[in-house]
Amino acid sequence: MVGPADPIALVRTFTFAEKSPSWACKASIVALKSSLNISVVFTTFICSISIPSTCLASCTTLSARLPSWDACDSRMIRTSVLQQTPLLVAQEDPKPQIPELRPSKGQECFPLLQRCKSMEEFKQVHAQILKLGFDWDSCHTGSLVATCALSNWGSMDYACSIFRQIDEPGSFEFNTMIRGHVKDMNPKTALFLYEEMQERGVKPDNFTYPSLLKACAHLSALGEGIQIHGHVFKLGFEADLIVQNSLINMYGKCGEIKLSCKVFEKMHQRSIASWSALIAAYANLGMWWECLRLFGEMGSVGYWRAEESTLVSVLSSCTHLGALGLGRCTHGSLLRNMSGLNVIVETSLVDMYVRCGSLENGLCVFHNMPKKNQLSYSVMISGLAIHGRGHEALDVFSDMLKEGLKPDAVIYVSVLSACSHAGLVNEGLCWFNRMKAEHRIEPTIQLYSCVVDLMGRAGMLNEAYELIKTMPMKPNDVVWRCLLSACKVHQDLEMGEIAGRNLFQLNPHNASDYVLLSNIYALAQRWEDVAKMRKEMKHKGLTQMPGFSLVEVKRKVHKFVSDDKSHPQWNAVYEMMHQMEWQLRFEGYSADTSQVLFNVDEAEKRQRLSRHSQKLAMAFALIHTCQGSTVRIVKNHRMCNDCHTYTGLISKIFNRTIIVRDRNRFHHFKDGTCSCRGFW
């Protein structure tokens, strides 16, 4: 018997149940029910393998428990589809605008359909086909549906109405409609159409499944995906390369990377899309190291010429890991292998350069883009924002508006964060108001938290608190966290306690929040409260994720944690740190122990500070990079005050530009000063 841990095996049992339905089905459905997140069980499929009615009853109860899917009746949807606007009746004497649109033989219709560039032209050809009576010919209706459903200018509503006039649609028509609905971002309708296909006895083929699995991927509908995998297996399409690629993608989008790998490993033959799908799955789940490892493996088995889509995932991993060297290398291989890059790749490149600390390269790629979309602008605006170049970010935003692109809530998040990183309070508030008035964007809670952040960083703590109290929705933990971190910057204990209290009520499980409030207590020398916080964390079993710093040397990313002695060269690193400290003392540096969260003696505090991961990473970089080159560090936490001062002085002593990306933004250290000017 199969355990619930392996859904694929479970589905197989389910599939084989055809041979002896009584025992296997009952067991499988019960197991499915308990272990999977299924909301729609394709009843036709179950019927076709004649499950006893007792089992069916247990199936129908499934939908109630499932969060990913509303308890939606497919029949209702189908009825609504049937009631779509009826097919446009052919005009009495259609006057084609283009004289060639006048077929006299059936075969002449196909090139005409292919040449259609708008709905208007399409309707003329459609009218001609109806008038000449070719619509009885299934190949004409199929082409009509395909053209209308899949062209960029097409209309799914119209395609539906044609489809509903077909008496006996075959697999091609169904496949086309399914694909059209997925393309049109209606994945649920696509799944219901598949169910209808089964009910009407139309046999799915290997062209059916890729788009169907894509629909599941869009919905993150694992339960449905697994069932469809079962169908694929049952109908013998499991060896189809593109179906397998789609399965990898579907499992990846549902967060089941292990199942993606399983499908991938079992493949006898793989295409670039197979690799890309798995690489993308890793990238989407934030498993960036694995993503890069797999990309390396792909090269090592002979796929050197990756496609653009593969490299987009690789670039995304570089972006998150701060691996500028590898990102540059990827850019190079794109330029060598492609003739002209598409807008998605270029946007990824801009994002990579900017978030790996090379704003200038990012700007260069951005300005040379022949075509930009909202996302390109969004990436550039938030890129300038995290580098503290607020005014330029607002200029880019104006450019976007001038180009006639419509801003959305996400872009406004970038715009407002640009203002908040650069301390542009008035500009930020002004845009917030214009957003509501001119662009008719209802502020989301995320936008409110941006405004709270904006006010908070600028020291307007009371105003921020007022806004939280008066905003139209219930404040969430993010909003209170913004206020709390502003309280730390401005050392406001009283407000900090208010923010903390509300925050812990909404979300008591975030260790870094307790640390944040502890910081405020430590700054005020309230050691008892610091201890209380620590006790509470311990009581709740919370531990903060260890801080780490990444530094890239010769296209390899090295990771350091605090007090780290696991790196093979740790001896040299500590030797270097010793030298650094020696020179720092001449510059008048003394450790800023105000934020050490332990009430230990000063020497111990200094010792703890001196081993912060950022300092280790910096020492490593100074050893391994040539004089005068820029040092780039990426870390997962925010920088502490001491590391900030320390890094500034190191940049002066060693005459280096040091660029540090912390959790929130970039700091460019040069000649002893930092670009953030205190806003961090």
Next chain:
DNA sequence: ACGGCTCCCC
């Protein structure tokens, strides 16, 4: 007579 997969921002 026709078709399927992989990719960008918070």
